[in-house]
Amino acid sequence: MTSSRCGYVALVGRPNVGKSTLLNRILGQKISITCKKPQTTRHQIMGIHTEGEVQTIYVDTPGMHLAEGTRDKAINHYMNDTAKQALRDVDLVVFVIDRTKWMPEDQLVLERLIYLKCPVILVINKVDWLEDKSTLLPFIEEVSQKHDFAALVPISALSGKKVNSLVNEIQKRLPEGPHFYPEDQVTDRSLRFLAAELVREKIMRQLGEELPYSTTVEIEQFKQQGKVLHIHALILVEREGQKKIIIGDRGNQLKLIGRDARLDMEKAFESKVMLNLWVKVKSNWSDNARALKSLGYTGQD
């Protein structure tokens, strides 16, 4: 007889290793935004995966990084703190790295994990992208010396390769107990939050190089009228020049952002969506802890 299991699993690692891609892959839907640029995830976000008797509550976190020079802003502290907080009270940690390169930031993450009592699974992601597959076994041998990992699993979060084996390794280590969430609940975040994140993802993907850290998105209206969901989103930037970049020539850039975000929203919300976007300048928000708070970046987030 199988018994009910339920537990919390933190997804940790340096920026850009594929934590959010892995979460979306496990859940079979997009709840956490991803981008080829590092430091995409800003808030802690929970993804709930219920399969038969086992419920796994994944906590996706911002990548842990070394704060350096000019990047040492309030938002960076917030992101590192958020990742550290997620490690408290979890039943298992999934530590994700990018292929067979052990970087100083991976070492930094490991140093925060060695004090934990719970098991740590090391995930070697992006193996689809590994040029020389013969480096994998010696690498596994080498990293297994660094810590007593519960398991080492090479996967591709993008293609899904070996993700099922990883899920099995995770599920069998969760404590017995009742489920905390209904089986159809997929995240702790509201639809408004997901809507704002989808707009932010399109901005990062289309304009990432030109707009580092300087944008945030607020949802001002989220209303179902008949068959159509009406969403108004406000994009906040730091400078007039950034506003011009987002709007683009004759509004074309903003139109593209809006179109891509709307298509994702229609999929996520299973409804026709009317999306209106505005851009406003709000100076120095990423540098100012108070401004961050007013936008909902509180310690609990």
Ligand SMILES: Nc1nc2c(ncn2[C@@H]2O[C@H](COP(=O)(O)OP(=O)(O)OP(=O)(O)O)[C@@H](O)[C@H]2O)c(=O)[nH]1
């Ligand atoms: N080739 C390949 N690319 C991947 C894989 N997993 C993730 N990626 C890509 O790596 C980039 C970063 O992925 P994210 O999921 O945003 O990474 P993250 O660890 O959540 O990053 P932060 O939120 O910035 O900490 C994206 O462009 C993904 O498409 C993989 O298995 N193979």
Ligand SMILES: [Mg+2]
């Ligand atoms: Mg992420």
